[in-house]
Amino acid sequence: MSHIDPVELAAQLIRCPSVTPAEAGALDLLQETLTGLGFTCTRLPFEEDGTAPVDNLYARLGSEGPHICFAGHTDVVPVGDADDWQDDPFAGEIRAQALWGRGAADMKGSIAAFAAAVAGYCAAHDDIAGSISFLITGDEEGPSINGTRKMLGWLEEQGEVIDDCLVGEPTNPDVLGDMIKIGRRGSVNGVVRVIGTQGHVAYPHLADNPVPQLVTLMGHLANGKLDDGSTHFQPSNLEITSIDVGNDATNVIPADATGRFNIRYNDHWDAEKISAWIKTRLDEAVANAAGDAHYELELFHTGDCFLTVPGPFVETLSAAVEEVTGRAPVLSTSGGTSDARFIKDATRVVEFGLVGKTMHKVDENVPVDDIRQLAKIYQKLLDGYFA
Numbered sequence: 514m515s516h517i518d519p520v521e522l523a524a525q526l527i528r529c530p531s532v533t534p535a536e537a538g539a540l541d542l543l544q545e546t547l548t549g550l551g552f553t554c555t556r557l558p559f560e561e562d563g564t565a566p567v568d569n570l571y572a573r574l575g576s577e578g579p580h581i582c583f584a585g586h587t588d589v590v591p592v593g594d595a596d597d598w599q600d601d602p603f604a605g606e607i608r609a610q611a612l613w614g615r616g617a618a619d620m621k622g623s624i625a626a627f628a629a630a631v632a633g634y635c636a637a638h639d640d641i642a643g644s645i646s647f648l649i650t651g652d653e654e655g656p657s658i659n660g661t662r663k664m665l666g667w668l669e670e671q672g673e674v675i676d677d678c679l680v681g682e683p684t685n686p687d688v689l690g691d692m693i694k695i696g697r698r699g700s701v702n703g704v705v706r707v708i709g710t711q712g713h714v715a716y717p718h719l720a721d722n723p724v725p726q727l728v729t730l731m732g733h734l735a736n737g738k739l740d741d742g743s744t745h746f747q748p749s750n751l752e753i754t755s756i757d758v759g760n761d762a763t764n765v766i767p768a769d770a771t772g773r774f775n776i777r778y779n780d781h782w783d784a785e786k787i788s789a790w791i792k793t794r795l796d797e798a799v800a801n802a803a804g805d806a807h808y809e810l811e812l813f814h815t816g817d818c819f820l821t822v823p824g825p826f827v828e829t830l831s832a833a834v835e836e837v838t839g840r841a842p843v844l845s846t847s848g849g850t851s852d853a854r855f856i857k858d859a860t861r862v863v864e865f866g867l868v869g870k871t872m873h874k875v876d877e878n879v880p881v882d883d884i885r886q887l888a889k890i891y892q893k894l895l896d897g898y899f900a
Contacts, residue, residue, distance in 0.1 A: 623681025690838030816854030
C-alpha cells in the first residue's frame with residue numbers, strides 16, 4: 514500500500530459510529546490500513562470493575578530507535594439530537610470543500626493524516642532509520658480509565674521505549690498552522706460539603722444553616738490569588754462550577770450544602786501543592802467565620818501540569834508546519850486536557866492537529882484541504898525526524 518488518501522480514510526472512519534466506548538469498526542479499519550503498511554498491530558482491550566470495556570490499538574513499524582509515536586483516539590462524543598445536523602452525523606459526507614461528521618476534527622481527520630503521512634514517507638524511502646508507532650485508544654472522550662494509561666503500562670511491561678510523541682488533537686484555534694501545544698495546565702476538581710442541622714426556617718436557633726457557611730468557604734477560595742503565570746503558562750485560575758442544596762421546600766433549613774470547583778494550574782504547582790493550598794484556604798475561612806463550619810473535602814486530580822521544553826522535536830515540527838502552511842505556529846500551553854497528560858510520564862509529547870472550531874458541535878466539519886495539508890506536515894515531520 515503505497516498511497517493513502519487521508520480524506521477518504523477519514524470519511525471511512527467517520528462512518529464507524531464509535532461513540533465512547535464503542536469501537537464500531539474504527540480500530541478494525543485502522544488496523545487493516547496499518548497492517549498493509551507493514552505495521553505489527555496489537556489490540557489491547559481493557560476493562561475494570563464498574564467500567565465499560567474499551568478496545569485499543571498499538572501498532573509499530575521498525576524495531577530500532579529513534580522511536581516516534583503518533584497518538585490519538587477513535588472514540589467520539591455523542592451527536593446530541595441527530596435531527597439538528599444537516600446530514601447524518603456518521604455519513605462522512607464531503608460537501609462545500611469540507612468533510613462533515615462526528616469526529617472530523619476530533620480526531621479522525623488527524624488519524625487519517627497520520628496514516629497517509631506514514632504511507633507517503635515509506636513510499637519515498639527504502640527503509641526508516643528508527644521506528645514509527647501508533648497509540649490509539651477508544652477511551653479518550655470518556656472516563657479515560659481503560660485507554661491510554663493502561664496502554665502505557667503495557668508498553669512499559671513489554672520494554673517499549675518511545676522517544677517522542679505527537680498527539681493529533683485539534684490544536685489550531687482559527688487556521689491550520691496557528692498553534693502547537695507544548696504543554697497543558699494541570700486540573701483538579703473539588704467538592705466541598707458543609708454539614709449543618711436541618712430545621713424549620715421559623716426556628717433557626719434549633720437548626721444550623723450550612724448555606725451561608727458554604728458561601729463563605731467558596732468565596733474565600735474564589736478570592737484567593739494563585740499566581741501571575743510563568744514563562745510558558747498563563748495564570749492559574751479557579752472557577753466555581755456549582756452550588757447545590759437540593760432543597761425544594763421554602764420552609765426548611767437544609768441539612769447540608771455542596772459546592773464544586775475546578776482549578777487549572779500552571780507549573781508553579783503540582784498535585785500535592787495545589788491540594789495543600791485548597792485546604793489552607795478552606796481552613797482560613799473556617800477560622801474567620803462567625804460560627805462553627807464543618808466541611809468535608811474531596812479532590813479529584815485529572816492530570817498534572819507538564820511542559821515539553823522546546824528542542825529539536827518541537828523545532829522540527831514547527832519547521833514542517835511553516836513549510837506547508839507558511840505560518841510560524843505559536844507554541845502554547847492553553848486549553849483543556851488530553852491524553853498527553855498521561856503520555857508525558859513516558860516521553861516527550863506535543864500536540865498538533867486540525868482546527869478545533871467545530872469539535873463536539875452539531876455539524877462538526879473540517880476543510881478537506883486542511884486534512885491533506887496536515888498529512889503533508891506529518892510526513893515532513895517524519896522526513897526531518899529521521900534525517
